[in-house]
Amino acid sequence: MIQIENTFFELGRTSQRNCLIICDRGAMDASAFISKEKWEAILASNNWNNVELRDNRYNHIMHMVSAANGAEDFYSTEDHACRSEGVELARELDYKAAAAWIGHPYFDVIDNSTDFDKKMNRLIACVCQKIGIDTGDRLNVNSKKRKFLIKAPLAPDSEFPPFQDFDVVHNYLQSDLRKAQVRLRKRGQKGHWSYIHTLRKFHPTNGQSVEVRTQLTHRDYLNLLPQRDDAHLTIFKKRRCFIYNNQYYQLDIYRQPTHPRCRGLVLLETYSAAYDQTILLASLPKFLTIEKEVTGDPAYSMYNLSLKEDWKTSKRYYAGTECNGHTKLTNGHGNVKICHSKMNGHSEEKIGLACDKINGCEKSEVRKTNGHHHVNGHGVKTDRNGITRNGNAHTNELQDIKQRIDLGSPKIQKVAVKI
Template sequence: MAIPKIVITGGPCAGKSTGMATLVERLSDYGFRVFVVPEVPTFLFASGLTPGKMKNATQLYLLEKMIVATQIYLEKSIEKTAAEIYPRDKKIILCDRGVMDHRAYFPSEEHWIQLLKEQKYNFVNLRDCYVSVVHLVTAALGAEKFYTLGNNPARTETLAQAVAIDRKTRECWLGHPHFKIIDNSTDFDGKIRRVLSAVCKALDILAPTEIERKFLVASIDFNRMPPYQKIHIEQIYLKSDNPAKELRIRKRGQDGSFLYFFTEKWETDDPRERGEKERIIGLRQFLEMQSQRDPDKTTIKKDRICFLWKDQYFELDIYKSPGLSGLIILEIELTEKSEDVMLPPFITIEKEVTGDKRYYNNNLAKK
């Protein structure tokens, strides 16, 4: 059985990196082994093969031809190897852009058609081999004040250019049976929630939400627990020049397989909501960033039990760090502030601690 592949794509400064990081984490909570096909042009351009150095359409065509071939090779190789190594596991492949994205960067539509003929590619198979395609609209279209070139050194597009690229990329996916466009009609957190919801819908699983409530747990009856996933987490807090902004790196995984994340958090006016921006980093970067560790804070170690109850998504954090042993916090993220919480009967709650800063991980880490 083929591993489902989902494309996360979008225009410049659309939030794609944060969306990818969120999806990796949340889908892992649901029991998936998540494999990521990286954005192919980004690492190929690092070799010196960059469009800016190309002098004519033939050179650009050959570059894009190589990008498409590499994309197809990576997707097939990852799918084949993942299936062989983890034959019984529930798996998903997330593609940071898909084959059809590259069509937008060919010198002309005639060059794209030339590629299809030369390589005998089946256009429909290239487009529809993914179970879903989720396109995040550039901030340049509807959230202009948030459009920036600062968080990506390779980004040079003006507002108008970003809009043009965004629309051209979307057009390349027209006809796909499950093509979702995530616009800027909500705030950024809402945008990422809709990305997550779209992906979860494509996979027929419940989408978790973002507005948070926390409860201090007195006891748990594991004999009555529904099916769950146990995730091991280690969080290291970094020095921050801005006291209002929390910086951390995190090691997260299970069964000896881990991914690494860098997260920024900040408070909002509502104690139930916190701003958050997260991206995936590599092991090397995770190790290097530990040199920026906040010396006044210890590493937070905890096991996270992720489960569903009454169509709501819960996370049960059982702390393992010295000095925190025995502390258990139940968390739930809601779509609406007024939404009722159906607390599980197999968990005894001592009290609600939503908004109580003593139970923020950042404060729990203080020595």
């Protein structure tokens, strides 16, 4: 592990640009899982010492507290090949892993006092603060996703700040899980694609909405695509990403073929902690015409927008209307109350950050064990090659959907795929 780190550290030192090197675990972690005598023997045989390995090797240590300590409802060993510990043992090992880094001059612990989204924001904000990056209020613990309806036509490209455009394709899949939404996303630029499988389900006891995102290979994507839910149309978008006044935005422009309800639809998304509507609207891009905020409005949920059926008669309509902090879900399985319209739960995730300054910036180490990709035993097992090149896939899929878009198209037979 140390040799692998050294290789990346050297690459960073020879780079002409600022680098942030994120490592999985750190040198001191081994001391948490063996006896003190064995650790001392390893140090002596390699002429190492704790000060060099712990204090001087890394600039910053971040310890993400295990879900077994404070978020036990989200700790699971199901479908986790590398996790076999029960809650008590996992909690004990988590304490030992944290203790191994005690004494480092810059050591932060991120606990489970908030939901998972806020936990991640606290982690990123802590790293950004350490290396001097101003993130505005995007990572504020009160920051949440906001969605706005944009009036077409859009301003000319010349009026936008520097941006990147992507082709995005969403397909909802059939699912055996009650009260769950499963979808595939293909996102690409100039013929290069990445693929994501997302499972959104609701916790049976506390009602939190948990999204499990798993990166897929092109082959995995093609294997899962036949499981498309024929009650939904495929959604095609152009996604434009840009920064305006230090705020990151995504502009989704819906494309044909699609349901008539989506024609000409343009939605703007960002994260903000501003609660005053006047202040919020004043901060939005001036070159866009904002019709209204639609955050939490089920009429602008992609799940509903993709439904083939008429909303008035559909039993699958997602009635995400907020009432006293709760959300109702109607998904063909009755109603479920959840506490928030979008709140990711905790997954078993433990991250340690170790940093080394390179060209005035820092390289940081983040260590994950059994992270966000498999929460409560759900997710798709894939290899790590999540980005593939498939220049013709988008065109071929578009033609396929054009042939299937009529409401009388045949049902897609569900196929069991073992990856």
